[in-house]
Amino acid sequence: MSTEPSVVRLGDLAHTRSGDKGDGSNIGVVARNPQAFELLRDHLTPEVVADYLRGLGVGAVQRFELPNLLAFNFVVEHALGGGASRSLRLDSQGKALGTALLELKLKTGAESTTMSQELVKTETDGPVAVVTLARPEKRNALSRSLLARLRDELDRIETATHVRAVVLTGEGKAFCSGMDLKEAAADDSTEAENAGVAAMREFADLIRRLHTLPQPVIAAVNGDALAGGAGLMTACDVAVAAERARIGYPEVLRGLAPVVVMHDLWSIVGSRRARQLLLSGEPITAEEALRWGLVNRITPDDGCLAAAVELGKRYAHGAPRAQATIKQLLDGIADGSADLRGAAAVSAAMRGSEEALEGMRAFLEKRPPRWTT
Numbered sequence: 004m005s006t007e008p009s010v011v012r013l014g015d016l017a018h019t020r021s022g023d024k025g026d027g028s029n030i031g032v033v034a035r036n037p038q039a040f041e042l043l044r045d046h047l048t049p050e051v052v053a054d055y056l057r058g059l060g061v062g063a064v065q066r067f068e069l070p071n072l073l074a075f076n077f078v079v080e081h082a083l084g085g086g087a088s089r090s091l092r093l094d095s096q097g098k099a100l101g102t103a104l105l106e107l108k109l110k111t112g113a114e115s116t117t118m119s120q121e122l123v124k125t126e127t128d129g130p131v132a133v134v135t136l137a138r139p140e141k142r143n144a145l146s147r148s149l150l151a152r153l154r155d156e157l158d159r160i161e162t163a164t165h166v167r168a169v170v171l172t173g174e175g176k177a178f179c180s181g182m183d184l185k186e187a188a189a190d191d192s193t194e195a196e197n198a199g200v201a202a203m204r205e206f207a208d209l210i211r212r213l214h215t216l217p218q219p220v221i222a223a224v225n226g227d228a229l230a231g232g233a234g235l236m237t238a239c240d241v242a243v244a245a246e247r248a249r250i251g252y253p254e255v256l257r258g259l260a261p262v263v264v265m266h267d268l269w270s271i272v273g274s275r276r277a278r279q280l281l282l283s284g285e286p287i288t289a290e291e292a293l294r295w296g297l298v299n300r301i302t303p304d305d306g307c308l309a310a311a312v313e314l315g316k317r318y319a320h321g322a323p324r325a326q327a328t329i330k331q332l333l334d335g336i337a338d339g340s341a342d343l344r345g346a347a348a349v350s351a352a353m354r355g356s357e358e359a360l361e362g363m364r365a366f367l368e369k370r371p372p373r374w375t376t
Contacts, residue, residue, distance in 0.1 A: 010108045012155065015122070015148040016043060019101030027062075027080045030101045034073040043075065044068070046109045052077055055107050056100065102201065106151075123152040124174070125160075130167035131315035132160050132218075133308070139175030144183040145231050150205040157212050167323065168315030169216065171239060172223035172308055173232075178248065181230025182206065184257065184363045206231060207263045213238040214334050217327035219318045223311035224248045224298065229286065234264030237271055240330065242298040243314065244289040245307040250297055251286025258362030258372065271296055 013032070016039040020031040032047065034040035053064040062080030069076060079100060124135040134156055136143040143149075160166050173179050182202070213220055213235070222228075222239035227249045236242050236250065244250075252268070254261045261268075261281065269277045272295050280287070292298045302310045318326070358374065365372035 010110050010155075011042075012105070012148070012151050013043075013047065013107040013109060014105035014151060016109075017105075019104060027078060028100050030077040030079060030104060032075045032077065032104070037073060040070070040073040042109075042111060046111050047075065047107075049077070051107070051109070052079075052104065055104065059100070059103075061100075122146075122149045123156050125156055127166070128312050129316060130165065130319040131170055131312050132163070132166045132168070133170045133172065133312060134160075136171075136173045136179055139173075139177070141183065142177040142180035142227070143173040143175070143232070144180050144185075145206065146183040146186050147202045147205065149183075150202065150209055154205065154209050154212055157209075157216055160218065161216055166218060167319035167321075169218050169220045170223050170308070170311045170315050171213075171220060171235065172225050172311065175226070176247075177226040177232075178222070178224045178228040179232025179235055180227065181232045181234075181254075184366055203263065206234075210234060210238045210263060210267070214330075217323065217330065219315070219321075219326060219330075221311045221315055221318075223308045224250070224289075225304075225307045227251075227286070230254055230261060231264065234261060234267065237264060237267040237297070241314065243300045243302060243307055243311045244292060244298040245304045246289055246301055247304050248289040248292075248298075248307075249286040250289070250292045251284065252280050253284040253286070255282060256284040256362065256372070257366055258356065258358035258360070258374075 017032045017034045020033060030052075032043065034043055047066075049064045049066045052066070053061075056064070056079065060081075064080070065078040067076040067078070121137055124137045126133045126135075134153070136149065136153070138144060138146070138149060157169075160169060186202075219241065220239040222236040222242040224236055224242055224244040226245060226247060228236045228244075229249070229251050230253055233250050233252055252261045252264075265277070265281065268280065272280075276295055287295070287297075289298060289301050293301050300310065361374070362372050
């Protein structure tokens with residue numbers, strides 16, 4: 004098997020803090036660790052930032068280093084379009100620019116992409132690309148960085164003509180535990196709220212990306228697939244599950260609703276079973292998931308990935324354009340063109356509610372939630 008590198012997304016290496024003053028904006032870029040700071044020192048130059056923001060009509064960009072804080076301050080002139088601000092506290096434009104900057108892709112070469120790549124690992128086995136979520140210590144929870152890396156990897160795979168099938172799996176004992184609630188509940192600032200909205204949009208776009216990928220996608224459910232992890236599984240074309248796997252949607256127990264993935268679940272199992280899973284929050288076993296049609300096959304715990312790869316090799320015998328057309332037509336029959344971004348907006352609004360905050364706090368503090376009615 005061979006591993007292929009890609010570029011690094013700035014948001015994988017740093018976060019931003021921003022403010023407006025005068026007719027300009029200050030964008031603070033804070034590296035996640037010393038290694039990332041050194042990488043950004045070499046590659047996140049004022050010229051790179053200016054070129055990335057040029058389409059927004061901003062002026063010159065200056066960079067100031069703050070090594071004690073592992074940070075850089077970028078001063079962006081004429082960012083307010085002729086307006087003016089007296090204080091760094093009035094920072095709506097700066098926040099918008101800082102959020103936009105997180106999506107910048109830094110071309111740093113194969114050696115420097117390892118920090119980003121460790122979130123998602125891709126290996127090839129003949130015509131099959133095996134894409135592995137690689138946060139085993141977090142049960143492969145979907146952070147914003149992981150979402151972006153996975154989306155980037157699927158975009159790259161789409162144009163890889165030698166890849167005829169994709170297997171999506173998780174590292175360790177879990178397939179995916181869903182969205183990273185610790186990241187979501189980190190703070191309740193406006194910036195964190197905006198980041199939560201962006202994360203749900205990214206998740207919706209990722210689900211849609213799995214639908215539209217021309218190659219068949221097989222979920223190798225090596226362990227628990229919960230919440231957004233169950234959503235990833237149902238967005239795949241086929242699912243092979245290990246005996247130990249459980250599938251569930253516990254969002255209702257956290258004051259949330261799995262709005263983005265409801266459509267896929269309902270189209271597979273129907274209304275009654277979807278209501279049981281979504282309203283109870285209780286997971287079902289792999290055996291029951293097989294009876295319901297949520298998964299196509301069950302394997303011993305240590306044979307899940309091999310079975311999925313073997314299935315992918317069998318799919319590789321099919322005509323690629325015919326397979327892409329079949330996926331597109333099936334998606335249309337199931338009304339897969341549903342407004343997932345609209346669903347993401349509903350989900351994001353719920354994430355900022357008092358009920359959701361209580362649900363997430365209770366989950367992180369390992370206690371029963373105290374609901375108010």
